[in-house]
Amino acid sequence: MSRIVVKVGTSTLTYANGSLNIRHIEKLVKVLSDLKNARNEIVLVSSGAIAMGIGKLGLAQRPKDMASKQAAAAVGQCELMYTYDRLFEAYNHIVAQVLLTGEDLNEASRRKNFENTMNRLLQMSAMPILNENDTMATDEISSIGDNDSLAALVSIAIHADLLILMSDIDGLYDSNPRVNPDAKLIPVVLEITDEIRSIAGGAGTPNGTGGMLTKLHAAELCMDHGIDMVILNGAFPDLLYDAIEHRTTGTRFPGRKDL
Numbered sequence: 082m083s084r085i086v087v088k089v090g091t092s093t094l095t096y097a098n099g100s101l102n103i104r105h106i107e108k109l110v111k112v113l114s115d116l117k118n119a120r121n122e123i124v125l126v127s128s129g130a131i132a133m134g135i136g137k138l139g140l141a142q143r144p145k146d147m148a149s150k151q152a153a154a155a156v157g158q159c160e161l162m163y164t165y166d167r168l169f170e171a172y173n174h175i176v177a178q179v180l181l182t183g184e185d186l187n188e189a190s191r192r193k194n195f196e197n198t199m200n201r202l203l204q205m206s207a208m209p210i211l212n213e214n215d216t217m218a219t220d221e222i223s224s225i226g227d228n229d230s231l232a233a234l235v236s237i238a239i240h241a242d243l244l245i246l247m248s249d250i251d252g253l254y255d256s257n258p259r260v261n262p263d264a265k266l267i268p269v270v271l272e273i274t275d276e277i278r279s280i281a282g283g284a285g286t287p288n289g290t291g292g293m294l295t296k297l298h299a300a301e302l303c304m305d306h307g308i309d310m311v312i313l314n315g316a317f318p319d320l321l322y323d324a325i326e327h328r329t330t331g332t333r334f335p336g337r338k339d340l
C-alpha cells in the first residue's frame with residue numbers, strides 16, 4: 082500500500098473558457114478510484130475553483146484583482162466538489178473537502194489538526210480533496226494559486242511516498258516547448274540546480290498559474306524530504322499506473338535516499 086498525493090492543475094480540469102473538461106475529469110476519477118480499490122491511500126489536490134467560478138458567474142475574462150479571484154474561487158469550489166462527489170460516488174468512493182493555506186501547515190497546532198483529520202479520513206477510506214483556501218490565502222505560499230507548493234507541503238506533512246503533479250504537458254523539457262518546438266523531455270532530474278531552474282518558464286495558458294517554476298519548487302521540497310515527485314500529462318490519467326509502478330513516464334524527481 083502506498084500513500085500517494087495527486088495534484089491536478091486548472092489546465093487539465095477546465096477549458097480556457099472555464100467550462101469543465103469532462104473527458105479529463107471522468108478519466109481521472111476512474112483511475113483514482115481504481116487505485117483506491119487496489120488499497121492505495123490517495124489524496125487529491127485539485128485546482129480549478131477560480132476557473133470554474135469564472136465559468137459559472139459568466140465573467141468575460143479572468144479577473145485581475147484579488148477579491149474577484151477569491152469570489153470566483155468561492156463559487157467554483159462548490160461546483161468542483163459537487164462534480165467530484167457525483168463522479169466518485171459512481172465508484173462507491175466518499176470524498177471530503179479540505180481547504181487550507183500554507184500558514185495552516187506552518188503553525189504547530191493547526192498542522193497537528195490537519196494531520197489528525199487527514200489520517201482519520203484515510204483510515205475511513207474517504208478521499209480527501211484539497212485546495213488552497215482562496216478566501217483566506219494571503220501571499221504566504223507565493224501568491225494565490227500555487228497548489229504545486231501546497232501539494233508538496235501536504236505530501237511532507239502526511240509522509241506521502243509519492244507526489245504526482247498532473248499538468249497540461251508531458252513533463253519538464255530542456256526549454257519551454259510552447260516557445261521551442263525542438264525542446265526535449267527530461268525523464269529524470271536528480272537535483273534542482275540553477276541550470277534546471279533556468280529552463281523553467283511560466284504558465285502555458287491564461288488559466289494555469291505556476292508554470293514549471295512552482296513545480297520545481299515543489300520538487301525541491303519533496304526531494305529534500307525523501308519523497309519522489311513525478312510530473313505527468315493530465316490528459317492521460319492511465320500514466321498514474323506507470324508512475325506508481327516506477328515505469329519511466331513524464332519527469333521523475335527521486336527523493337533523497339540518504340535521510
Ligand SMILES: Nc1ncnc2c1ncn2[C@@H]1O[C@H](COP(=O)(O)OP(=O)(O)O)[C@@H](O)[C@H]1O
Pocket residue numbers: 089090091092093247248249250252253254255256257258259280281282283284285286288289290291292293
Ligand atoms: N521547461 C519547460 N518544460 C515544460 N513546460 C514548461 C517549461 N517552461 C514553461 N513551461 C510551461 O509550463 C506549463 C505548465 O504549467 P501551468 O500552465 O501552471 O499548468 P498547471 O495548471 O498544470 O499547473 C506548460 O504548459 C508550459 O507552457
Ligand SMILES: N[C@@H](CCC(=O)OP(=O)(O)O)C(=O)O
Pocket residue numbers: 089090091092127128129130131132154212213215225226227228229288289290291292
Ligand atoms: N486555488 C486556485 C488556483 C490553484 C493553482 O495553483 O492553479 P494551477 O496552477 O492550475 O494548479 C483554484 O482552485 O483555482
